[in-house]
Amino acid sequence: MESAYAIVFFIFGTVIGSFLNVMADRMPGEQSIVTPPSRCPGCSRRLSVTDMIPVISWLALKGRCRTCGEKIPARVFWVETVTGLAFAFLYLYFGLTPELWVGLFYAAVTIVIFVIDLEHQLILNNILMPAMGIALLISLFAGQIDLAPTFLNAVIGAVAGFGIFLVVYIVSRGGMGEGDVKLGALAGLITGWPNVIVAVILSWIASGLVAIGLLAFRRKGRREAIAFGPFLALAMFITFLWGSQLIDWYLGLFLN
Ligand SMILES: [Zn+2]
Known part of the structure; x- marks a missing residue:
């Protein structure tokens, strides 16, 4: 049961990590973190749900936009992964x-x-x-x-x-x-x-x-x-x- 929860917290962490990526992309330029929806900076295509699955999308796309090939920074992957691992660790460390x-x-x-x-x-x-x-x-x-x-x-x-x-x-x-x-x-x-x-x-x-x-x-x-x-x-x-x-x-x- 504990390991099932740890996986849930890992996934929760990757979702939060993907939001932290949006914050890191937009807040230094004083852009809103809520609107507009994410677009590829290369081709301006609006990202679909399958482009935005934390960790998995980046790995599946090998770090590139599926239409224009623009590089998606490795930071996107690392932040999602590290946040997921941190959340899983904290759950295992503290319990609920x-x-x-x-x-x-x-x-x-x-x-x-x-x-x-x-x-x-x-x-x-x-x-x-x-x-x-x-x-x-x-x-x-x-x-x-x-x-x-x-x-x-x-x-x-x-x-x-x-x-x-x-x-x-x-x-x-x-x-x-x-x-x-x-x-x-x-x-x-x-x-x-x-x-x-x-x-x-x-x-x-x-x-x-x-x-x-x-x-x-x-x-x-x-x-x-x-x-x-x-x-x-x-x-x-x-x-x-x-x-x-x-x-x-x-x-x-x-x-x-
Ligand atoms: Zn693109």
């Missing part, structure tokens, strides 16, 4: 609990911020602000939702996350975007205090390792910036899931 629904929402927020920042070096207020509102709303139910910080704790976390990246923003003089500072606030609302510190440290470790890797393989010049938001988004989500365990583990290194 309130934490599951919160986790699914934060997973979707993380993925869409990750993708848009990676492609456009942009973290949209239209995504950040509603996510902050919902994270605050969730904190009002901290008593019923295990991983949610209380309202006060979430606000302290947000101030801390915002403050840390504001300092980095000022000191680095444009080495980091304003969006990253605001994302720091969202990370604080989602993870609370002191867990937000874990999110900050994880984001620094991850971006540092990737920067070293890219330099080693000469994929980017030393002066080219890599977007930081994807690392912070991912760190935020990992800290939502395991922040307290990571703190316990780290302190345990010194106490034993």
Whole structure:
């Protein structure tokens, strides 16, 4: 039964992932995500239902439009697949609990911020602000939702996350975007205090390792910036899931 449910959550995730793709395609250009219906950017043919089955359509069409052969970005496939896997994992991890629904929402927020920042070096207020509102709303139910910080704790976390990246923003003089500072606030609302510190440290470790890797393989010049938001988004989500365990583990290194 559990594996049947996991498959249902995978499929649910791929459908949400396909909506996240629409958001990532349209929101940076300030287009509506509801209308008009999706069309092929190559030939303007309106996409049919069979063009829009998550994961399967992309694989069946081998990543190309069936009429004009225009390439459909691999990102479409990856976002649908990763969202599906994340949803299935969260179901298996949480079971049918309130934490599951919160986790699914934060997973979707993380993925869409990750993708848009990676492609456009942009973290949209239209995504950040509603996510902050919902994270605050969730904190009002901290008593019923295990991983949610209380309202006060979430606000302290947000101030801390915002403050840390504001300092980095000022000191680095444009080495980091304003969006990253605001994302720091969202990370604080989602993870609370002191867990937000874990999110900050994880984001620094991850971006540092990737920067070293890219330099080693000469994929980017030393002066080219890599977007930081994807690392912070991912760190935020990992800290939502395991922040307290990571703190316990780290302190345990010194106490034993
Ligand atoms: Zn086409």
